[in-house]
Amino acid sequence: MIRIKARAPTGREAVLPTVWGAVAVGYKFGCPLAQQNGLGARIVTSAVFFAVGTGLIFHVRRTLLRELRLARRAARAAQNVVLRPPPPRLDGLNVAAAQLSADRGASVGGDLYEVIATEYGVRVVMGDVRGHGLAALGTVAALLGSFREAAHDEPELGRVLRRLDRTLGRHLRERARSEHPAHGAPDPENPVAEEFVTVLLLEIDRDGRLRALNCGHPWPYVLRGSRVDPLSRADPLPPLGPFPLPAELEALPCRPLLAGESVVLFTDGAEEARDARGRFFSLPEALREVARHHPVSPQTVLRMVFAALRHHAPGPPTDDIAVLVLRNDRGGACRTSPAARDGEAGGSAARPCQAPTRPQPSTRR
Template sequence: MIRIKAGVPHRRRPRTSSRRSRCALTLGLPTVWGAVAVSYKFGCPLAEQNGLGARIVTSAVFFAVGTGLIIHVRRALLRELRQARKVAGAAQSVLLRPLPPRLAGLNIAAAQLSADRGASIGGDLYEAVATEHGVRVVMGDVRGHGLAAIGTVAAVLGSFREAAHDEPELGRVLGRLDRALARHLRERARAEHPASGLDPDNPVAEEFVTVLLLEIAGDGELRAINCGHPWPYLLSGARVEPLSRADPLPPLGPFPLPTDLAATDCGQLLDGESLVLYTDGAEDARSPQGHFFSLPEALTKAGRDRLVSPQTILRAVFTALLRHTNGRPTDDIALLVLRNERQHRLTSGARGTARSATYDPQPTNYLQRPLL
């Protein structure tokens, strides 16, 4: 609500006047400095003398003028840079918005490390929303990294934020993501080749997105659809294991989706357990000596305390990653940690059932595989 004091008219100061004053200041100071230098050169008798003292004074005057111009230009550039970073930060926070610390009884922490300096987001994407179907989470990785992949990230995330609420089944959510990605790639192709159509050698034709869709029901039941993405790690105390070993679908983009998109049943997320979703930049990170980063080892160290929070896990893993890569990761890295704090009281039998789903000898589709 906007409140205005009675009797005092509210007048908004026009922005054009402030912009004009800034432009006048930007152009006026160099003009003044230049006028001072020209006036000294042609109007001061000292500048026409050839003695050592006169030369020293002339050099000092021109040095002061040049220094003033450099300082003025530097300040103007820094001011423009701060404004550009402010605008870019606002746009990036809208695209990859911060997740709430708690969502439907789940404690959540997420962060991304971009391979491009100055960018807070890149080719990785994640989102978590509470819906009537449960908490739905997406984690994805666009081909390539950095600022060039932001357009694809926006298309996939925008589609997920709507489909997660509209579609009752994860398979239909994935179908919406696939159609949104196809539209985005077609629009890029038309923009880059408006006359001749899509060039087969164009990078758009080879672009793909790995996607992991996860649904956590109110009782902790886990269902997932994986399209070429690494499976999350399940943390139960100091025990770290993959959530599933099922074969994933191909990534979105190059191949059509199968007609039957049944989600994989991944058991239950019990009270006190955590899931760590990540992009392949985490496990592909290398040290200067060429050694790969061991994400399970870092998670084991971070999860020794059963009461450890997702924020602590996130901080510990990113610290280990930056130390391993000497502060220079070569790919975008995203991590999302979810911890169940719904205080469910499950019996040991229910716990065993949740972690020992058996293989169905006659699966309805090839997503049904032996679970842990």
Template sequence: MIRIKAGVPRRPRPSPRARRPLRRALALGLPSMWGAMAITYKLTCPLAQQTDLGARIVTSAVFFAVGTGLVLQVRRSLLRELRQVRRIAGAAQSALLRPLPPRLDGLNIAAAQLSAERGAVVGGDLYEVIATEHGVRVVMGDVRGHGIAAIGTVAAVLGSFREAAHDEPDLAGVLRRLDRALARHLGERARAEHPATGAPDPDSPVAEEFVTVLLLEIGADGALRALNCGHPWPYLLSGGGVRPVARADPLPPLGPFPLPTALPFVCCGQLRPGEALFLYTDGAEDARDARGRFFPLRDALAELVGQHPLPIPQSVLGSVFTALLRHTGGTPTDDVALLVLRNDRKATCPHLGAPPAMTHPQPTNHPQHNGV
């Protein structure tokens, strides 16, 4: 049975495709109309043929009005296109760097990114947090360069991580999957830029592309394991202050060099209840003020922890970004991404503070570290 609502029937609205020719006609028609009016006035109006002061003032006023109308019409068209581009960029950001849940497996999470490219909402930094049967796995990375040009590489690395985090039983397998995904992406870019040879030009940006990556795994008992390829180590925020979770020399960034045969993780101690991890990209520490001084990230975190021993992740992000923008005068020169994870799980074991057992052998150049 078809139900008919009482009242005046609504006229069908034209589809977006049907409205496009109308918008284009208006965009071209209105400036043409303004120009035709100016030419008609100049050729046919007797006042326009006179040379006295009053006639010249009137003529100038007419052409000023015509010019103002043209400028306003062009400005309106550009603003409409800019709004559409921003909507598309926002949709791309939501699909690429999708919003993280505020809570995941007992962790309180907050993340944000600031692009250095004016008008861009996505850049060369990447992050993701996924709860798996192997623990909560985190990736934080930084693609060489920033802004729109780095989006393709970010998509390749993030897409691979979102699959590998569930499939691979250890972090080494996840890292190798990311390395292969990056190699495929760079190979496709090389073939697109040099279809004849399929190899990157030594002077091409593809040949110099690299990604710093930090893989972190948080076990059910708070045990921290990490693999680091050229990325800054996170800071541990606790009542005792601020300290890096490890000081081991990281592996080279992904891209220029092959991964070593053995990839043992670095044991980083434990994330106890109430403690937080602060992950960041090097754009935060490399930000400079007008005198060329670097942003004192660790001092800013220490001051924050001194005021609030159990910092809220959202408050940490807001305070750090505010201090960073004040330091740089509101114009950072590199993308900045921040990620804060606080352990809100309840302590279930009396020996929770004991360091986790080492399950993988450590190489001589990557010794075990428990935070200091």
């Protein structure tokens, strides 16, 4: 669990309150004017104590603001370590990501994402932890640490997902023991029954073939020229946490990501943003507006999407928002016929790429 330790006040910071207190006590017991009961003496006494109180209030306020700035700086540093920015280019993919926390004045949240180039292809995780702020950052750190190891170790995407599920269960049990030490149980039953995490795993190989595993997360959108299609319409698995994973886990083959096409991953905070009339933000419509200016870089997609979000819901967000965009800039992506590439109107169901079978991964580490 991540904790931000409060800094104890230094001797220098304690000097001013001591001086103000000494002035007040010295005036009260050492000044003859303070012993008088006349109107003028009372006015002077009140003015002295008002000045002392005002000075103490301003000193405390300045100290608290300094501590708040330090806490925010520590929170940003912790998140930059846990939720590190992805590289702008990774194995032929152009990558960009941005995150907005629902905590006012904070930069930490419950959203997680990572992009890693492995010998099995580029592997991506996008997730959403229930809750936001520092309370969710510990769960984010545990899951991302597990993914960064499993993405390189596990040849199958389903085994990566199982590693994440085991990590989440272990993290919740340890957190329950630390929060309720009086129980004394080595393994509390239902440690955090209401905790869950939605997770989406993607794998993009060198030919652009794309596989996915989805546990309760919104399906990404794919920008194909001026078109915006969901990656799949298949029903996702339940979120991690409340329910066990099925015995058989097989990644879903999706339409390949051709050269120049982009996939946009996001958390549900993006589509649940409401305007003053209670209308939800339409992410597909915002992406169609972006697609009119194609070709656009992932950085431009992020900038235009977040600008549309701020225009639709100008106030602070009610939920964490994260958006991750990957564009295939490889020249030798998997090719399909024009009919298969364009598809029928509204036909965005997942289809396997008609290409040679996936080569066996090398055993070299």
